[in-house]
Amino acid sequence: MSKTNTRLLLGAAILAVIFVLGVVMPLFAPEDPRIWNTQPRNLKPSVDHLLGTTNLGQDTFWLLAWSTRNSLIIGFLVAIAATVIGVLAGMTAGFVGGVVDRVLTLLMDVFIVVPSLPILILLASMLQGKASIYLISGILIIFNWPWPARQSRSMALSMREREFVNTAWFSGEQGWKIIIREIFPFITAWAFANLINTVLVAIGAESSLAVIGLSSLQESTLGTMIYWALQHQALLGRRWWWIGAPVVTIVVMFIGLFLFSTGLSERSAERRGR
Amino acid sequence: MRFAVFLLSRLLTYVIVVWIGMTAVFLVPRLMPTDPVSAMLGRVMSQGAFMEPAQVEAIRASLTASFGLEGTLWEQYLGFMRRVFITFDFGPSLAMFPTPVSQLIGRALPWSLGLLLASTLIAWVLGNTIGLLAGYHRLRAYSKFLEGFAVLVYPIPYYILALIMIILFGYVWGILPTNFSMSPMLKPWTLDYVWAAIYNSILPALSIVIVNFGWWFLSMKALSSTLAEEEYVDFAKLKGVGEGRIMSRYVAQNAILPQITMLALVLGGVFNGALITEILFSYPGVGSLIYSAVLQADYNLLMGTISLSILAVSTATFVVDLIYPFIDPRIRYR
Numbered sequence: 001m002s003k004t005n006t007r008l009l010l011g012a013a014i015l016a017v018i019f020v021l022g023v024v025m026p027l028f029a030p031e032d033p034r035i036w037n038t039q040p041r042n043l044k045p046s047v048d049h050l051l052g053t054t055n056l057g058q059d060t061f062w063l064l065a066w067s068t069r070n071s072l073i074i075g076f077l078v079a080i081a082a083t084v085i086g087v088l089a090g091m092t093a094g095f096v097g098g099v100v101d102r103v104l105t106l107l108m109d110v111f112i113v114v115p116s117l118p119i120l121i122l123l124a125s126m127l128q129g130k131a132s133i134y135l136i137s138g139i140l141i142i143f144n145w146p147w148p149a150r151q152s153r154s155m156a157l158s159m160r161e162r163e164f165v166n167t168a169w170f171s172g173e174q175g176w177k178i179i180i181r182e183i184f185p186f187i188t189a190w191a192f193a194n195l196i197n198t199v200l201v202a203i204g205a206e207s208s209l210a211v212i213g214l215s216s217l218q219e220s221t222l223g224t225m226i227y228w229a230l231q232h233q234a235l236l237g238r239r240w241w242w243i244g245a246p247v248v249t250i251v252v253m254f255i256g257l258f259l260f261s262t263g264l265s266e267r268s269a270e271r272r273g274r
Numbered sequence: 275m276r277f278a279v280f281l282l283s284r285l286l287t288y289v290i291v292v293w294i295g296m297t298a299v300f301l302v303p304r305l306m307p308t309d310p311v312s313a314m315l316g317r318v319m320s321q322g323a324f325m326e327p328a329q330v331e332a333i334r335a336s337l338t339a340s341f342g343l344e345g346t347l348w349e350q351y352l353g354f355m356r357r358v359f360i361t362f363d364f365g366p367s368l369a370m371f372p373t374p375v376s377q378l379i380g381r382a383l384p385w386s387l388g389l390l391l392a393s394t395l396i397a398w399v400l401g402n403t404i405g406l407l408a409g410y411h412r413l414r415a416y417s418k419f420l421e422g423f424a425v426l427v428y429p430i431p432y433y434i435l436a437l438i439m440i441i442l443f444g445y446v447w448g449i450l451p452t453n454f455s456m457s458p459m460l461k462p463w464t465l466d467y468v469w470a471a472i473y474n475s476i477l478p479a480l481s482i483v484i485v486n487f488g489w490w491f492l493s494m495k496a497l498s499s500t501l502a503e504e505e506y507v508d509f510a511k512l513k514g515v516g517e518g519r520i521m522s523r524y525v526a527q528n529a530i531l532p533q534i535t536m537l538a539l540v541l542g543g544v545f546n547g548a549l550i551t552e553i554l555f556s557y558p559g560v561g562s563l564i565y566s567a568v569l570q571a572d573y574n575l576l577m578g579t580i581s582l583s584i585l586a587v588s589t590a591t592f593v594v595d596l597i598y599p600f601i602d603p604r605i606r607y608r
Binding site: 123126 | 287302431568
């Protein structure tokens, strides 16, 4: 077994655990874990409360599951939309060329460089914690489509010159059919690896806003969980479970996503015969 | 001639980047459903003590000006752009009235620049040097161990690593300060002052260095290990060129170019991460200034710091982009 496959497998295994926590577990939550004072406060981990309870009277484990779910929703929403928009824009730029290419490339360059966090902070501070996770996802999409767009543009440029595309072209195949039948299989493998990487970026961006209390305060994400723990002096009170649970989950989730995404892109590179 | 074309195209991108960024800053407050002036004024009033009606009117006028709500939309836009690019005057800070915003920024900026430049440079040099060695010796045990380490730390966001460091160094072991605190009695640029500044900056800098190191190490190792398999490297070995010379003259020079391009691309991300790191450590830079502006509804300060951030990151990226062709003779002025 090659090194690539161990990366891929390890990443997949970690992600499977995260998915059980974030997708399956919230279905079994005994009550809405966001509500305060439903449990005794500041309990240590026990059989009843696997990760103890918070200073606000929430069960840490169920809250963690709920937060993981919301972080995953944001991550995948942004990643799917950004990848679809990016691949479409990049392919259009690469295949159409000319003025369309110039304009799209300029837009990509601009949105890669414009620092997103200051603009996000400005927006979030105007909304004062009332931004929904969907609004935040929408804004993150604006800042995340250029990366896949840039890559698929250069892929389209190199693909345009390949033999099999020319063959299809000269045998009278329609343009869009060429794109779907001949080009897409090449792009999908790469696009999937990029999608996983964008999940990581999006969750990271949302939590960076949330840690300083600028994301949605009604909802609970891994970042807002850290925010409330910091606000209620979980560090000074040495309540490691409360602050540690989301921190460890984010670290594990990010390592899993990273391993999975690099494993995927290396495998697709091997398949292309590099 | 080709240089002129190159410069012009980069300059155009730069101008458009800054223009789009500033237009976004201009538009965001006006797309909000509520009237920002009344909302902010309400928050200021509810926090502060009693204010004279004249003072309230002064603040209202200043707020209206900061939001650019005087005159027609076009006039407002021009006025905003004039303030950003020519005068850089965002009025007085509302929370620290009547200190001008530009003065507060001027005080915070050196701290941010120092932290960001030092930690980015250290990480870049360390990551590339060690990455080069590890890529060249890709089969040795230390190379594999370092790669494992880099893979584990690189995906962690700065602020999460910063939190972990605060927990470990500040609370569990208790050996380094978790909050930036320098005695105001210290005179600038005495030995004690410099020492205190460095001592207080170790943790925030370390959290940025470690994550960045992972990134530069991984990409440099990937680049140099493919280059080390090239035939010209084998030829140099057979010719009897020393290992150090092969690494520095044959491998490093070719591998360093993409690393410089990447530096231009990731600068914005590094800046984003540093903002949050500053806030977590209460480091006295622009990040903490933005945070206090948000908490205290100091709108003038918020507009000033946000505009400055966008301007600074775009300019830095532009400068790195311009340096590139001077290092790579193959793509000069394209």
